[in-house]
Amino acid sequence: MADIHIEEFYKDTAVALVQLYNAFPRRVNLFVEDIAGPDEPDEFGLHSRRHMACFGSLLWMAEEGLIRYVDTIRQEALDQAVLSQRAFTRLSAPASPTLVASVEPHVIAGGESLPPSVRADLTTHVHIIRETLRTGHSAKLSHVMQEIFFRDEPDH
The missing domain is CATH 1.10.10 (Arc Repressor Mutant, subunit A)
Structure with missing residues (x-):
């Protein structure tokens, strides 16, 4: 902890x-x-x-x-x-599939039935943060924020 x-x-x-x-x-x-x-x-x-x-x-x-x-x-x-x-770019970007699965498992498991725009929105960092704040799970929030702060920036 x-x-x-x-x-x-x-x-x-x-x-x-x-x-x-x-x-x-x-x-x-x-x-x-x-x-x-x-x-x-x-x-x-x-x-x-x-x-x-x-x-x-x-x-x-x-x-x-x-x-x-x-x-x-x-x-x-x-x-x-x-x-x-x-920060705007990072928050709008898709989170890693592992992170999405830990917060929104239904998006990974049955996400094919979701419209692409909804699926894309449910996998953004900002959505993952909102959901994790809503649940109040501090260890999970720490993991989410570590990915946002410390994950390597994508190459452009």
């Missing part, structure tokens, strides 16, 4: 990527509370470790070229965030 902070990282990045994909190509404010849940700063105005970890995950995605943003809104949000071309 992965460390809890790594599982939270995968969940935070998955939620953020889906939010940005759903708004693409519009720029939107990406609020930490919408991803990690409500947070009450302490008496000194400092956010919780969980809140700051989520904020750090958003900044990491920007540093790694997955998202762009104009500015931060304190430590509460990214202002005018949008997916990068690299």
Whole structure:
């Protein structure tokens, strides 16, 4: 089992990527509370470790070229965030058959009866992320996000 902070990282990045994909190509404010849940700063105005970890995950995605943003809104949000071309392409691309089978086994088993456009949509990375978030299975989400982050880029 992965460390809890790594599982939270995968969940935070998955939620953020889906939010940005759903708004693409519009720029939107990406609020930490919408991803990690409500947070009450302490008496000194400092956010919780969980809140700051989520904020750090958003900044990491920007540093790694997955998202762009104009500015931060304190430590509460990214202002005018949008997916990068690299992230949009990866999320729209088909996932590996192994990954699809682990999340959507009916697509592999009986997918021939589905219209090609539906079958194609059910195998995209963004669909796989959405389904995995819906089930709440953290180990499976970790596996999905590892494929998205670490799978070699296709040759062009």
